[in-house]
Amino acid sequence: MKGCPTQNVTWRELTIGRPEREALNRHKGATVWLTGLSGSGKSTIADLLAARLHSEGVHTAVLDGDNIRHGLNCDLGFSPEARTENIRRIAEVAKLLTSFGIINMVAFISPYSSDRDSARKIQGDGDFIEVFVHAPLEVVEERDPKGLYKKARLGLIKEFTGIDAPYEEPVNPELVLHTHLETPEESVEAVVAHLRRAGILKEE
Numbered sequence: 621m622k623g624c625p626t627q628n629v630t631w632r633e634l635t636i637g638r639p640e641r642e643a644l645n646r647h648k649g650a651t652v653w654l655t656g657l658s659g660s661g662k663s664t665i666a667d668l669l670a671a672r673l674h675s676e677g678v679h680t681a682v683l684d685g686d687n688i689r690h691g692l693n694c695d696l697g698f699s700p701e702a703r704t705e706n707i708r709r710i711a712e713v714a715k716l717l718t719s720f721g722i723i724n725m726v727a728f729i730s731p732y733s734s735d736r737d738s739a740r741k742i743q744g745d746g747d748f749i750e751v752f753v754h755a756p757l758e759v760v761e762e763r764d765p766k767g768l769y770k771k772a773r774l775g776l777i778k779e780f781t782g783i784d785a786p787y788e789e790p791v792n793p794e795l796v797l798h799t800h801l802e803t804p805e806e807s808v809e810a811v812v813a814h815l816r817r818a819g820i821l822k823e824e
Contacts, residue, residue, distance in 0.1 A: 641721035645679050648820045649718040651743055652811060655730045655790060656753030657782050658768055659760035661799040665753060666725035668808045673723060681717050681724040683710055698779045704735050711739035718747050723820065731781045733788040750793040751811060755800045757782050
């Protein structure tokens with residue numbers, strides 16, 4: 621993927637910017653990047669977190685890996701190069717949502733640490749919150765809500781993360797959720813608590 625051409629292209633500053641939107645929202649924008657194996661609970665937590673925050677009047681968005689591949693990234697496969705482009709695109713979308721003063725939850729496997737690091741660099745300082753949604757492989761295989769691990773073990777799906785494609789665990793995430801030990805609701809409360817500590821949400 622070549623860099624974006626910038627010749628004859630100028631970034632336009634708008635009258636209503638991030639400070640004005642955050643003041644109206646009464647909370648800051650941020651990207652909560654949920655990474656983990658398929659079946660670890662990323663999408664469930666993102667959905668519950670959005671509902672929890674919405675009930676408090678917080679402006680949210682959920683960017684789910686499967687949903688995004690139905691549209692924006694429907695042209696991408698699952699090779700390492702395609703996965704990298706998949707993450708690059710969604711990181712740029714997440715940056716825009718953050719700049720609009722929205723707390724957006726990104727639920728992507730995002731298996732490569734270099735891609736997650738690149739996604740962090742796209743964001744501003746303090747805007748990117750990496751949340752490792754951790755569950756051991758044997759646990760997510762037992763859950764297997766979509767039957768994907770079974771298909772991967774049978775060789776029906778190639779380059780499946782955790783089976784014949786790697787997952788590189790985060791080294792220094794802002795938060796680790798152990799979804800094999802806690803309920804989805806407990807995981808959501810842990811994220812909310814972090815958002816308050818980070819000053820993105822106001823303290824109660």
